[in-house]
Amino acid sequence: MTTVGRRPAGSPRQLPRAADRAGFVYLERCTIHRDANAITVEDAEGTTHIPSATIGTLLLGPGTRITHQAISVLGETGAGVVWVGEHGVRYYAAGRALSRSAALAEAQASCWANRRTRLEIARAMYQLRFPDEDPSGCTRQELLGREGRRVKDCYRVQAQRTGLTWHGRRYTPGDFASSDPANQAITAAAQAMYGVAHAVVTALGCSPALGFVHSGHELSFVLDIADLYKTEVGIPVAFDAAATSPEDVGARTRRALRDRIHELRLLDRVVADIHRLLLPGRGTPVVTEERDEVTLLSDRDRQVSAGVNYDLETSW
Template identity: 75%
Template sequence: MTTVAQRRASSPRELTRVAERISFIYLERCTIHRDANAITAEDADGTTHIPSATIGTLLLGPGTRITHQAMSVLAESGAAVAWVGEHGVRYYAGGRALSRSAALLEAQATRWANRRTRLEVARAMYQLRFPDEDPSGLTRHELLGHEGRRVKDCYRRQADRTGVPWHGRHYLPGDFTAGDAPNQAVTAAAQCMYGVAHAVVAALGCATGLGFVHSGHELSFVLDVADLYKTEIGIPVAFEVAAESDQDIGSRTRRALRDRINKTQLLDRCVDDIKLLLLPDGTTASGSEGEDRVTLQSDREVAVAAGRNYSGEVTW
């Protein structure tokens, strides 16, 4: 009989594309195990089977226990795993997703390492968010000021649209209930967007810590990507949820945001936006995302085949 440990890992071409996956699944107070190529969530109400290849990010809330075999199949499927607080509103730790090509990572590192191109990417991110404004001449500090004004304007517009009273953004880390209903919804939406962005960034093989707007944190690039959709998706959904009721804000925000993400095909768009930011000229980074291939660096930016000895080509 074939055991779990003897099953071969799926090749990149056999995996479900990131854009076709469920954006995120939140579980709490259950035990998560593996059954063939699915994970199972067992609680007092029974056992639920979830195909691992359909998951973008698995958010593990309080009271969850996960087995080694469950983590193994999630890694083979290229799913990201994050341990979060109740309602999914605080990030604790994350499991690394499967990525086999360093193509986009190398492009990201190249643009990040140069201060000029790093600023170019930050400006491009701003223009993706606010296409009606040209940020080409703005300094970094000016970008921050313009972004802050546009976000404040977004809060006011959404409050007027939904009829929800808005007294400013107030968030107390570690205490989700400290804010009023719209603030709780905005916090829940933001944390879910971080999980979605984390899944895409990791699945593409990019470095989560090399941010172009945010810096100094292991998830700086994840925060950059999540913010691209804050004023278009995250904040509007949060105010719509708060307008319906002030009860069960966390779970209702997650469900509403998940539906909006799937309806707008955000994962597909997120993949395209990251590629556009890191490869703005439409060039293709060396290597294919689906290839499991290792090369060696040689002179003049030439990559040569690994797995062979080059001593005969060197004059001693």
């Protein structure tokens, strides 16, 4: 019988691109097993099969149990796994997604380590969010001030559009129920978007920690990427869900956000935007090789083949 250890991992060409997957799947109060290349979800209503390669990130809520084999197939197919709290609003831990190339990670580290390019990417992120403004020449403090005003304006506009009374952004960490329905929906949408962004960031081989706007947290870059779509996608969906009904607003927001992500093909944009930010002018690379390629770094940034002994002084 073929064991997990002997089962070959899928090549990059065999795996669906991150952009072609579902944004996220949220599960709670169930047991997750493996059946061939799918995961099975068992709950009070029966058993559901989900092809693992179609999942961008799996959000595991309260009451979930998952087997080693299920985690194994999710890892083989490059799906992200995030453990979250009640209503999906508290992040606990995440599993590692499949990554084969270091190109984006190296570009990210290079841009992050240089103060000038770090600011340039922060400005580029701002312009991606608000293309009607030119942030050229803005300091970081000016970017933060502009961003704060635009987000406040977005809250006000969406409240007027949906007819909700808005008293400002209010959220108490660890106390989801204490907020009004609009704030609950915004929190649920934000947390779901963090999961989506985390799945794409790790799938592309980037470091979640090296942020250009956020800093000092293990998910700084994830927060950067998720925020790119806050005013366009997350906040409008949240206000729509809150305006429909105050009941079960967190779950309804996640479902509405999932549908909106699919409708906009947002994962395509996330992948393209990350490449555009970190590797400007190069476009989105297409995987053409079925094998991993590992090289060694020599002088003047020259790359040489791995698996070769370069000691020329001894012959044994």
